[in-house]
Amino acid sequence: xxxxxxxxxxxxxxxxxxxxxxxxxxxxxxxxxxxxxxxxxxxxxxxxxxxxxxxxxxxxxxxxxxxxxxxxxxxxxxxxxxxxxxxxxxxxxxxxxxxxxxxxxxxxxxxxxxxxxxxxxxxxxxxxxxxxxxxxxxxxxxxxxxxxxxxxxxxxxxxxxxxxxxxxxxxxxxxxxxxxxxxxxxxxxxxxxxxxxxxxxxxxxxxxxxxxxxxxxxxxxxxxxxxxxxxxxxxxxxxxxxxxxxxxxxxxxxx
Amino acid sequence: xxxxxxxxxxxxxxxxxxxxxxxxxxxxxxxxxxxxxxxxxxxxxxxxxxxxxxxxxxxxxxxxxxxxxxxxxxxxxxxxxxxxxxxxxxxxxxxxxxxxxxxxxxxxxxxxxxxxxxxxxxxxxxxxxxxxxxxxxxxxxxxxxxxxxxxxxxxxxxxxxxxxxxxxxxxxxxxxxxxxxxxxxxxxxxxxxxxxxxxxxxxxxxxxxxxxxxxxxxxxxxxxxxxxxxxxxxxxxxxxxxxxxxxxxxxxxxxxxxxxxxxxxxxxxxxxxxxxxxxxxxxxxxxxxxxxxxxxxxxxxxxxxxxxxxxxxxxxxxxxxxxxxxxxxxxxxxxxxxxxxxxxxxxxxxxxxxxxxxxxxxxxxxxxxxxxxxxxxxxxxxxxxxxxxxxxxxxxxxxxxxxxxxxxxxxxxxxx
Numbered sequence: 222x223x224x225x226x227x228x229x230x231x232x233x234x235x236x237x238x239x240x241x242x243x244x245x246x247x248x249x250x251x252x253x254x255x256x257x258x259x260x261x262x263x264x265x266x267x268x269x270x271x272x273x274x275x276x277x278x279x280x281x282x283x284x285x286x287x288x289x290x291x292x293x294x295x296x297x298x299x300x301x302x303x304x305x306x307x308x309x310x311x312x313x314x315x316x317x318x319x320x321x322x323x324x325x326x327x328x329x330x331x332x333x334x335x336x337x338x339x340x341x342x343x344x345x346x347x348x349x350x351x352x353x354x355x356x357x358x359x360x361x362x363x364x365x366x367x368x369x370x371x372x373x374x375x376x377x378x379x380x381x382x383x384x385x386x387x388x389x390x391x392x393x394x395x396x397x398x399x400x401x402x403x404x405x406x407x408x409x410x411x412x413x414x415x416x417x418x419x420x421x422x423x424x425x426x427x428x429x430x431x432x433x434x435x436x437x438x439x440x441x442x443x444x445x446x447x448x449x450x451x452x453x454x455x456x457x458x459x460x461x462x463x464x465x466x467x468x469x470x471x472x473x474x475x476x
Numbered sequence: 477x478x479x480x481x482x483x484x485x486x487x488x489x490x491x492x493x494x495x496x497x498x499x500x501x502x503x504x505x506x507x508x509x510x511x512x513x514x515x516x517x518x519x520x521x522x523x524x525x526x527x528x529x530x531x532x533x534x535x536x537x538x539x540x541x542x543x544x545x546x547x548x549x550x551x552x553x554x555x556x557x558x559x560x561x562x563x564x565x566x567x568x569x570x571x572x573x574x575x576x577x578x579x580x581x582x583x584x585x586x587x588x589x590x591x592x593x594x595x596x597x598x599x600x601x602x603x604x605x606x607x608x609x610x611x612x613x614x615x616x617x618x619x620x621x622x623x624x625x626x627x628x629x630x631x632x633x634x635x636x637x638x639x640x641x642x643x644x645x646x647x648x649x650x651x652x653x654x655x656x657x658x659x660x661x662x663x664x665x666x667x668x669x670x671x672x673x674x675x676x677x678x679x680x681x682x683x684x685x686x687x688x689x690x691x692x693x694x695x696x697x698x699x700x701x702x703x704x705x706x707x708x709x710x711x712x713x714x715x716x717x718x719x720x721x722x723x724x725x726x727x728x729x730x731x732x733x734x735x736x737x738x739x740x741x742x743x744x745x746x747x748x749x750x751x752x753x754x755x756x757x758x759x760x761x762x763x764x765x766x767x768x769x770x771x772x773x774x775x776x777x778x779x780x781x782x783x784x785x786x787x788x789x790x791x792x793x794x795x796x797x798x799x800x801x802x803x804x805x806x807x808x809x810x811x812x813x814x815x816x817x818x819x820x821x822x823x824x825x826x827x828x829x830x831x832x833x834x835x836x837x838x839x840x841x842x843x844x845x846x847x848x849x850x851x852x853x854x855x856x857x858x859x860x861x862x863x864x865x866x867x868x869x870x871x872x873x874x875x876x877x878x879x880x881x882x883x884x885x886x887x888x889x890x891x892x
Contacts, residue, residue: 304805304885325809332807343802343889360807404806 251411251443252278252301257310259296259466270296272466273310278445280411283438285454286447288463295416297463298447302335302414303327315411332360336405340417342397344389350376350400351385357407368407375403379433395426402433413437415446419453431456485788486828488781489868493832493861494839495777497853499770500860501840505851507763514759516598517752520563522719522731524551526712529744544711545746549691551738552717559719559733561726566596566718569690572679575629576641582628585679586642588690596718597656604636604651611686618689619647622655624681640683645693647685656682727753775864781828782868789821789876800880801888810881817880821873822866829865833858 259271270293278284288294299305300312303319304327312319315334319327336357337343344353351372358368376385379399381392389397398418405413415434419427435456438444446457454460460472517523526546552567568589575584587593591607599622606620619640626635639646696711721730731751738747793800800813808816837858840851 299886302805304889325811328804328807328809328812331805337805339889343798343805345799345802356803357806360803360809360812408807 249279250277251280251315252276253311253313254300255311255313257300257307257312259293259300259305260308270466271300271307274466274468276461276468278443281438281441281443282459283444283457284446285457285460286445286463287449287451287454287460288469289449292463293466294447294449294463298414298416298445301412301445302337303331328360332357333408334410334412336402336408336410336413338398338401338405338413338415338418340420342389342394342401342421344397344400344404346389349386349388350381350392353389353400354404354407357404361408371407372403375406376400378406379403393426394422395429398422398426398430399433402430402437406437410442412443412445415444417448417450418446419450420448427453481788482824485784486824486831488784489778489825489828489865490832490835492774492778492781492868493829493865494836496771496774496861496864497833497836497857498839498843498851499774500767500857501836501851501853502843502849503763503767503770504854504857505840505844505849506766507760508852509850510759510763511756514752514756517750517755518596518598518718518720519724519753519756520720520722520727521596521752522721522727522734523750523752524717524719524734524738525748525750526715527746527748529746543709545744546712547714547717547747549713551741552714554737554741555717555719555734558737559730561721561730563720563722564592564595566590566593566720567687567714568593568716568718569687569694569713570715571690571694573642575625575683577629577638580629580631582625582681583679584625584628585682586690586694587682587684588687588694589684590687593684596720599656600654602652602654604649606651606653607684607686612688615688615692616686617645617647618650618686620651620653620684621649622653622681622683624655625683626652626681628680642683642685643694647683653684724753727751778864778868782825782872785821785825785868786872786876788824789817789873790879792820793817793876793880796880797883797888797891800883801885801891804885805889813881814877817877818870818873821877822869825865825869825873826862829862832865833861836861 254274254276257271257274257276258269261268261270274297286294286297296305300307300319301314303314303322306320314330317326317330322330331337345356348356351369354372354375355363355368358371363371373382373385376382379402381396381399381403384392384396389400392400398421402413413434418430418434422430431453434444434446444457446453448454458474460474462469462471524547529545547567549567552565555562556565566589568587571586571588573584573586574581589607591609591612594601594606602623604620607618610616611618619642621629621635621640629635629640630638635649635652638649640649641647696713697709719730719734721727728751731749731754735749738749803813803816837853840853843849844851
């Protein structure tokens with residue numbers, strides 16, 4: 222929180238909610254991990270899921286994280302998405318040391334600066350398209366009127382302007398994932414975090430989703446995709462290969 | 477949320493709340509009725525009644541016996557003269573008689589009493605006048621009838637100034653009064669205190685005659701024919717003496733003096749002292765206990781309803797684990813989750829509360845309609861029931877909501 226007072230260049234947004242202020246520097250280096258480790262204790266034996274991760278992601282990057290199952294991809298993703306805290310080492314997101322933040326502040330950061338796109342869409346079945354898109358705005362304290370207007374706009378952007386009143390169960394997989402992307406964009410986050418976004422889709426719908434993500438990248442969003450599919454990784458400018466909880470190698474591509 | 481499941485859960489609260497209201501209304505109704513009946517007897521009154529003393533072995537074996545017992549004119553005089561604080565003493569004598577007017581006849585209660593009887597009884601004079609001291613002095617053959625007698629005897633004629641025949645004498649009607657017991661619902665308390673054991677219960681209405689006239693014309697001897705032991709001849713002077721004091725705090729003291737006085741002059745246990753004020757106190761006390769018992773039963777049903785709510789909310793929480801994970805990932809704080817589930821629980825219980833109040837307010841009307849038992853819904857019981865249902869919602873909703881909020885978001889997202 223103290224870092225909120227430091228000007229490190231770049232724009233600074235301040236989220237205010239319930240008398241708690243979390244500063245967020247949208248500096249060039251929005252994500253910095255240093256010697257980050259994560260251990261789990263499922264039984265008597267300690268499980269080292271992430272070991273000494275050194276990672277820096279700058280604003281506007283398009284990154285793919287790859288690796289076989291058990292390599293720690295999901296844990297890294299949860300870590301980046303502030304759903305988890307590191308066991309040791311430091312993780313700085315937008316100038317905030319995540320291990321120092323309280324639970325409420327983590328919720329606030331997730332809601333305002335991270336847009337989650339899941340493999341299984343994770344839409345709420347009881348709510349229609351508009352209401353699903355509104356969820357992140359609701360927790361940031363948007364007015365009903367503002368969030369409804371923005372949700373409609375986002376639905377149109379992902380090509381679902383004519384489906385706003387439908388329930389997720391009435392939509393195809395590709396359409397559901399587009400709703401999920403619209404929802405991820407609701408609070409205009411800096412990072413879009415996608416976990417196997419095309420894993421449950423046919424190839425055509427998958428291609429559509431990747432196209433939307435590419436377009437968002439061009440618009441300046443930081444995109445982080447977790448996948449084991451080389452074709453998807455090919456869309457990214459940088460591919461991080463994980464193995465046994467370590468960064469094995471990184472590829473940079475120019476387009 | 478499942479519609480059927482929510483409805484079933486809400487039913488628990490609906491029945492709980494409505495039973496609280498209905499039970500309290502029934503309790504309150506009983507209490508009010510008892511208090512009204514006692515208040516009609518007058519809280520400043522002390523009522524001394526003649527009762528038949530326990531039978532001696534000897535007397536039952538005799539075919540015919542002449543028994544003298546009960547209150548006497550001397551008793552009334554003693555009360556008046558030797559007890560301080562006494563405002564008025566109202567002696568009365570009751571006889572069951574057939575009354576005739578032209579070709580109509582009816583069996584009524586003849587009440588021989590004094591002009592100030594109106595001070596101790598809730599009767600109202602509707603037309604004409606009540607008994608006067610002149611009537612007493614000259615032992616006039618006049619009477620005052622109540623409305624029930626009027627309906628029975630006088631179809632089209634104006635009763636005032638007419639002569640009616642009681643036993644072998646004629647009496648002129650000088651006034652009409654309202655019935656003594658306006659409602660004849662018949663409850664234990666009334667039977668216990670107000671009606672003296674004269675004649676049959678088939679009497680319609682009351683006719684008031686000066687006590688002196690009654691003494692003159694009917695005497696003190698009454699013949700009762702009872703099935704087993706033939707005819708009994710009894711001598712009773714007065715059936716009842718009502719003593720009225722000046723203030724409520726004098727009632728108990730005067731009662732003590734009165735009982736001492738009676739004990740000294742009555743060897744047989746042929747009287748009974750009834751104190752409406754004491755009855756009132758007891759009635760209030762028992763009504764309070766009654767309400768507590770009924771209220772507790774109803775409160776238990778609310779508790780059961782609350783447990784049902786908690787059960788269903790816990791099921792809902794575990795069913796919606798994934799939704800909770802999604803919401804947490806999208807920026808919901810723990811307190812947002814708590815608020816969400818708590819408000820759902822409150823919605824269920826308050827809906828149940830409102831419906832319960834509607835149902836609970838209807839039940840007393842049905843009870844009154846079908847059983848003629850009086851009920852009274854008090855505003856306090858409505859507020860209480862609503863408050864309880866809100867409290868139940870918060871109490872039993874807090875734990876499920878808390879559990880929902882404290883689930884690990886990562887685990888919840890993985891939940892199938």
